[in-house]
Amino acid sequence: MKKIILTLILSLTFTISKATEKEIIAEVVFENLTTKALIFGEFFITDTNVRIEIKDTQSFQITLPGKGKYQFGFSTKDFTAYTYYPARITNKKNTITIRLVEKTELTFNNGNFSFPLNLDTNLTDEQIEKRISAGNLNFITHGIDDSIPKEFSDFKVKYGIGLIKENCVIDPISFKKSTENNIMIADYLDKKYGEDWRKELPTKPFGIK
Numbered sequence: 360m361k362k363i364i365l366t367l368i369l370s371l372t373f374t375i376s377k378a379t380e381k382e383i384i385a386e387v388v389f390e391n392l393t394t395k396a397l398i399f400g401e402f403f404i405t406d407t408n409v410r411i412e413i414k415d416t417q418s419f420q421i422t423l424p425g426k427g428k429y430q431f432g433f434s435t436k437d438f439t440a441y442t443y444y445p446a447r448i449t450n451k452k453n454t455i456t457i458r459l460v461e462k463t464e465l466t467f468n469n470g471n472f473s474f475p476l477n478l479d480t481n482l483t484d485e486q487i488e489k490r491i492s493a494g495n496l497n498f499i500t501h502g503i504d505d506s507i508p509k510e511f512s513d514f515k516v517k518y519g520i521g522l523i524k525e526n527c528v529i530d531p532i533s534f535k536k537s538t539e540n541n542i543m544i545a546d547y548l549d550k551k552y553g554e555d556w557r558k559e560l561p562t563k564p565f566g567i568k
Contacts (some may be wrong), residue, residue: 383423385453389416400435433457480539491519498522498564499537510561538566
């Protein structure tokens with residue numbers, strides 16, 4: 360009996376150890392390029408729906424489920440926040456940098472696309488279908504470059520919806536508008552195709568689970 364119990368304990372310890380090995384500890388650091396102190400902000404991980412209230416610029420650690428691609432952001436009313444991080448988080452590439460600069464009037468443009476001023480997130484199904492036919496309905500994401508996964512071209516061919524990547528500045532208004540736009544499109548696709556289309560997304564924009 361003692362041998363059986365010992366075996367079970369060792370097996371459980373090994374299982375927990377292996378599960379822990381898969382987790383990634385990432386470091387979040389701040390670069391405050393202003394003379395103001397951060398009073399309040401919110402760090403978020405889109406993929407896991409984690410949101411953390413921040414009240415200073417002290418570095419902190421977060422635990423991620425494992426290696427992979429994640430979308431991080433930081434919102435605050437007092438600064439313009441730029442978020443930089445590796446395309447793929449690993450044990451060696453695990454630093455997320457939040458750079459705070461003086462808040463300025465922001466204008467987002469991508470070709471003929473103006474964001475968020477001309478972004479309508481309350482379209483009817485008929486209006487959505489017209490936008491799809493015209494080829495100008497897109498999910499919105501943010502990042503430090505304008506690269507779009509090649510697989511999204513296949514997604515657009517099949518569903519008529521593309522992806523626009525704005526710059527990495529994520530203030531509360533732009534995050535809200537991006538999320539509302541993406542949820543609106545997701546709701547339409549759910550009604551038309553069920554939820555299988557979600558498995559074909561190369562990357563998940565804000566608001567898409």
